[in-house]
Amino acid sequence: MLAEVRPSEGSGVDMGWIVRRNHEERRQSGMKLLKQFTNRVERRMKVGLAAVLTLAVAAGTGVMVAFTAGLSDTVRSQIETSLADVCDQNAKVVEYILSDRIALMERIAGQLSDMGDSSAEELVDYLRNAGYAENYGFYNMGVWEADGWGYTTGYEHLNLEGKDYLEEALAGRISMTEAQLSEDGSVYLNILTVPIWHNGVVERVLTATYRSEEFFGLMSVGFMDSQGRSLVLNSLGQAVSLPYKTMAEDFGVVRYISDYVRLDCKDCGLISFTYGGREYAAYTVALEQFNWYVMSYIPTEVVRGKGQFLQRNAMFSLGVLYLCILAVSVISIKTYKRLSRRIVTLAFTDELTQAKNYEYLRLYFRSLSPQERAGKYLVAFDVDRQKFINLLYGWETGDRILKLVVQTFVRTFPKEHIFKGSADGYCAVLDGACEGDIEEKIQRFLDAMAEATRAQGEISVSFSFGICPLDGDESLRSVYDKALLAKREAKGSVDKKYKFFGSSERKRIAQKEMEEVFDQAVKEGQFQVWYQPKFDMRTGKPCGSEALVRWKRPEGGVVAPGEFIPLLEENGRIVDLDRLVLQQVCEDLVAWEGKGLQCLPVSVNLSKIHLKKQRIVEDLWELVERSGADQSKISFEITESAMYGDVEELNRLLRRIQSLGFEVDMDDYGLGSSTLHSLAASHFDTLKLDKSFISAIGSRRIDVILDSTIQMANDLGMKVVAEGVETQEQVDFLLAHQCWVGQGYYFSKPVERCAYEAMLQNSQEHG
Numbered sequence: 001m002l003a004e005v006r007p008s009e010g011s012g013v014d015m016g017w018i019v020r021r022n023h024e025e026r027r028q029s030g031m032k033l034l035k036q037f038t039n040r041v042e043r044r045m046k047v048g049l050a051a052v053l054t055l056a057v058a059a060g061t062g063v064m065v066a067f068t069a070g071l072s073d074t075v076r077s078q079i080e081t082s083l084a085d086v087c088d089q090n091a092k093v094v095e096y097i098l099s100d101r102i103a104l105m106e107r108i109a110g111q112l113s114d115m116g117d118s119s120a121e122e123l124v125d126y127l128r129n130a131g132y133a134e135n136y137g138f139y140n141m142g143v144w145e146a147d148g149w150g151y152t153t154g155y156e157h158l159n160l161e162g163k164d165y166l167e168e169a170l171a172g173r174i175s176m177t178e179a180q181l182s183e184d185g186s187v188y189l190n191i192l193t194v195p196i197w198h199n200g201v202v203e204r205v206l207t208a209t210y211r212s213e214e215f216f217g218l219m220s221v222g223f224m225d226s227q228g229r230s231l232v233l234n235s236l237g238q239a240v241s242l243p244y245k246t247m248a249e250d251f252g253v254v255r256y257i258s259d260y261v262r263l264d265c266k267d268c269g270l271i272s273f274t275y276g277g278r279e280y281a282a283y284t285v286a287l288e289q290f291n292w293y294v295m296s297y298i299p300t301e302v303v304r305g306k307g308q309f310l311q312r313n314a315m316f317s318l319g320v321l322y323l324c325i326l327a328v329s330v331i332s333i334k335t336y337k338r339l340s341r342r343i344v345t346l347a348f349t350d351e352l353t354q355a356k357n358y359e360y361l362r363l364y365f366r367s368l369s370p371q372e373r374a375g376k377y378l379v380a381f382d383v384d385r386q387k388f389i390n391l392l393y394g395w396e397t398g399d400r401i402l403k404l405v406v407q408t409f410v411r412t413f414p415k416e417h418i419f420k421g422s423a424d425g426y427c428a429v430l431d432g433a434c435e436g437d438i439e440e441k442i443q444r445f446l447d448a449m450a451e452a453t454r455a456q457g458e459i460s461v462s463f464s465f466g467i468c469p470l471d472g473d474e475s476l477r478s479v480y481d482k483a484l485l486a487k488r489e490a491k492g493s494v495d496k497k498y499k500f501f502g503s504s505e506r507k508r509i510a511q512k513e514m515e516e517v518f519d520q521a522v523k524e525g526q527f528q529v530w531y532q533p534k535f536d537m538r539t540g541k542p543c544g545s546e547a548l549v550r551w552k553r554p555e556g557g558v559v560a561p562g563e564f565i566p567l568l569e570e571n572g573r574i575v576d577l578d579r580l581v582l583q584q585v586c587e588d589l590v591a592w593e594g595k596g597l598q599c600l601p602v603s604v605n606l607s608k609i610h611l612k613k614q615r616i617v618e619d620l621w622e623l624v625e626r627s628g629a630d631q632s633k634i635s636f637e638i639t640e641s642a643m644y645g646d647v648e649e650l651n652r653l654l655r656r657i658q659s660l661g662f663e664v665d666m667d668d669y670g671l672g673s674s675t676l677h678s679l680a681a682s683h684f685d686t687l688k689l690d691k692s693f694i695s696a697i698g699s700r701r702i703d704v705i706l707d708s709t710i711q712m713a714n715d716l717g718m719k720v721v722a723e724g725v726e727t728q729e730q731v732d733f734l735l736a737h738q739c740w741v742g743q744g745y746y747f748s749k750p751v752e753r754c755a756y757e758a759m760l761q762n763s764q765e766h767g
Contacts, residue, residue: 080270083283086223087296090230091285094241098289101208102174105194108132109206112143113198120144120204124151129766130540139189139209143196146170146203169193169205176290178238179212188212190240212241228298233257235291252276257295268293272300350420352399353406361419361427365476373470377438379428380483381465381498384491386424392699393459398424401461404452412448413441427480429470435500436563438467442498443560450745454726460695464491465498496562514567522580527551529584531602531756534721535747537731538740542763544601546637546743547585548750549577574607579623581605585634586627588753593630597760603635603665603686611638617656635663635686647681654683665721669693669709679709680716687713691724691744697733710737 112123120143127133133141133153144150148161160166168175172195179188190210195202223230231254232241239254256275268284282297324331348360356364368376383389383401390398402424409418409428419427432438442465453460466487468479482501490499521527531545551559568574582604592599610616624631636657654664665686669679670693679687689706696702713720722734725744734742751759 080281080283082224083228083281083296083298084270086228086230087283087285087294090296091287091294094232094292094294095287095289098176098287101192101210102194102289104136105174105192105206105208109194109196112204112206113196120149121151123204124153125766126540128153133208136208137210137214139187139211141209142207144205144207150205150207152207165191165193165207166205169195169207170202172197172202176240178234178240223296224298224302227302228296229253230294230296231257232287233293233295240292253280253297257282257297353403353420355406355418355420355426357420358422358427361429362476364417364419364429365470368470370471370473373472375431375433376470377430377432377467378470378479378483379430379438379442379465379467380421380425380480380487381428381463382421382423382425382487384462384464384497389459389461397459400456401453401458404456404458405449408448408452409445412445416441427483435467436559438500439498439563440557440560443562450726454745460726462695463497466490466501467498468501496566514564515571515573518568518573518576521551522576524554526553527577527580528752529581529588530750530752532743532750533748533756533759534741534743536740537725537735537742542600542759543741544603545756546603547581547605549581550750569607569609572609575610575613578604578606578610579619582620582623582634583627586624586629588757589629589633590627592757592760597757598764599630599633600760601633601635601663603637605637605667608639608641611650611653617653617660620657620662621660631661635665637665637667637688638684639667641668651681651683658683658685668723679712684718686719686721688721688723689739694722694724694730694734694744695726697730703733706733707737710734710739714738 108127112118112126115123115126118126123143124141127141127143132138138153140152140154140156142150142152142156142158144160144166148159148163148166149157150160151157165175165177174195175193177191179190181187182189188211190212192208192210194206194208196204196206230241231239234240237257253275256273268286271282271284273280273282279300280297281300282295284293284295286293348356348363350357383405386398386401389401405426406418406420409416409426413428413430416431417429419429421427430438430441432441446463449461449463452458464487466483466485466489468482468486470479486499486501490497493499528550530548530550532548533542534544534546535541536543549561549565551561551564553559565574565577568577585602585604589599589602606616613619620636621631624634657664663685664683665688666679666682666684667688668690669687670690687709689709693702693706697706710720719741720739721741721743722730722739723743725731725734725742725746727746731742731746734740748759
């Protein structure tokens with residue numbers, strides 16, 4: 001211990017040295033106390049760990065002894081319970097499949113009934129053209145007259161007179177056959193029959209043939225190390241579900257079970273039987289439909305073998321337990337590390353979507369050097385009206401949409417980064433040499449989301465995007481705030497749902513570049529006309545199309561229309577593009593007519609700028625007349641916003657165009673603020689309902705507005721076309737309200753000229 005020194009006045013002792021010495025003593029004392037505390041904690045942990053391990057060994061030994069003593073009975077009881085659970089689960093699966101397929105067939109039968117006096121062959125043609133067999137996984141479909149003759153989608157003309165399932169359907173009852181081997185012996189089939197009612201009488205029968213292994217594919221056929229089997233039996237004991245593999249391995253058992261169930265097993269539950277010198281345990285559950293049973297069975301030797309196996313494992317585990325004591329320290333460390341990783345996961349991962357969250361974005365942003373930030377964009381986006389979706393369709397639907405966004409983004413851009421923000425907000429970091437690359441990626445994402453929502457039966461959703469480049473030395477907070485600001489501005493936009501922050505200067509540069517390359521692109525034929533077919537929703541056949549423009553660059557990329565059309569509208573070159581599209585449409589019509597194809601009407605968009613040209617009517621007529629195209633096959637689409645000016649002047653223009661044999665369509669109706677009065681005051685031939693209207697079908701207010709609009713248009717003698725049709729529910733609503741023509745991804749996406757020509761050829765060949 002240092003001696004205390006008390007210097008007197010004038011002693012010359014350095015007081016600063018004394019202060020430093022006392023500070024060092026306190027520091028060393030603190031370190032000593034900390035070390036002592038640490039040692040005490042470590043000793044207590046060791047003592048506690050030793051006590052816990054001792055108790056664990058004693059308890060483990062006792063548990064193992066007790067477990068081994070009653071293992072056989074316990075295993076047998078658990079296996080029997082599992083057998084019942086598997087059977088119950090399979091019964092629910094089969095009932096669900098049957099209910100779903102029966103409902104589907106009844107809907108199809110209802111549609112065929114509505115087709116009136118069509119023959120069985122015509123009804124089968126309708127089924128084939130509509131693609132029901134392919135779309136719903138049928139082996140084939142067929143329609144049969146009461147005399148037994150009928151046709152299948154596989155181009156067969158057969159007579160099923162005397163078939164039990166046909167007689168059942170003619171008697172007004174739905175039925176399904178047992179598993180039957182196909183004619184080529186390659187697969188087992190089941191036939192589902194549904195009556196086609198007309199005026200309260202069964203006039204025909206609709207059949208759908210399924211592959212047994214696909215129809216019952218969701219059922220757990222093999223379980224307990226593939227030793228167990230499951231099958232479906234009818235009231236006669238005949239096997240209904242009969243995958244080929246099961247037949248090859250267990251034909252005798254299945255046949256014996258069929259006889260046994262028919263004779264002795266009308267009461268459901270657990271049974272046992274012997275076949276071929278082997279004992280079996282089985283469980284049966286009755287189904288609601290068709291007086292069927294589901295049975296799951298397993299050899300009892302599997303139960304005994306599993307019990308013996310578990311007993312050996314239990315004894316082995318008892319020995320291993322003592323060895324594990326030596327590794328407790330290592331296990332503890334690894335457990336701590338796992339917990340740490342789990343904590344990190346919870347801290348940096350969104351619980352609902354499993355995407356990285358904003359905190360992880362901060363780490364990612366800090367890891368990027370200024371050079372690495374160049375060429376990257378921060379995209380902030382969210383689902384429009386997510387709160388409305390949650391209220392109208394429920395939180396479960398809203399959550400599925402949020403998860404689908406992440407899944408679709410990762411699938412579309414596997415090398416890009418997406419982060420989940422709060423509520424319905426997201427952030428993404430996208431690579432791009434220019435804004436056009438980002439716009440193209442956003443469009444790809446939107447297309448992928450549209451397909452994903454259709455494929456999964458979800459509602460259509462829209463998004464708003466705000467984009468800010470990461471280049472520079474700005475903080476993440478600054479870049480993120482700018483992206484959010486741009487997103488808010490995008491939400492207020494009608495025609496464009498994404499916006500770049502501070503993009504005005506870059507936009508002027510892009511416009512200048514666009515002007516420089518536009519003429520060269522036209523000269524080299526980089527602008528191509530694609531066609532999106534319009535379909536008669538009553539027949540499912542194409543009845544026309546809309547001409548759309550695509551810009552395919554020489555290097556192979558496709559420039560999104562949203563990138564070049566607004567720029568061309570601003571510099572006035574959109575008029576040249578309109579003429580180019582019309583010229584290509586005329587050439588295509590003439591070429592198709594020369595090939596003997598029946599040309600369907602094509603609508604061509606005219607921009608608002610084009611409408612202001614003095615000689616617009618004369619220019620359009622001269623171009624069409626010079627090409628030799630039939631003007632009756634051409635209509636011009638004018639957006640609803642063109643009505644915001646002088647309606648009388650617009651009507652005079654419409655009459656001049658119509659006097660030359662063209663038709664004029666009002667495009668995007670519902671996107672602006674036109675009223676039914678303004679619609680009545682116009683002289684359009686066709687009204688095109690905007691997809692924003694169609695996507696909102698199901699909302700009571702929108703349904704009322706659509707009903708009034710369609711009725712008024714029909715009363716005015718206008719044709720009505722629905723744009724953006726994506727679901728069967730929308731088709732049903734439109735048909736119910738006398739809108740016959742639809743256009744959208746439900747029928748076909750825009751296709752290139754050659755694909756559309758093939759569609760015309762196919763439509764003409766099949767009537």
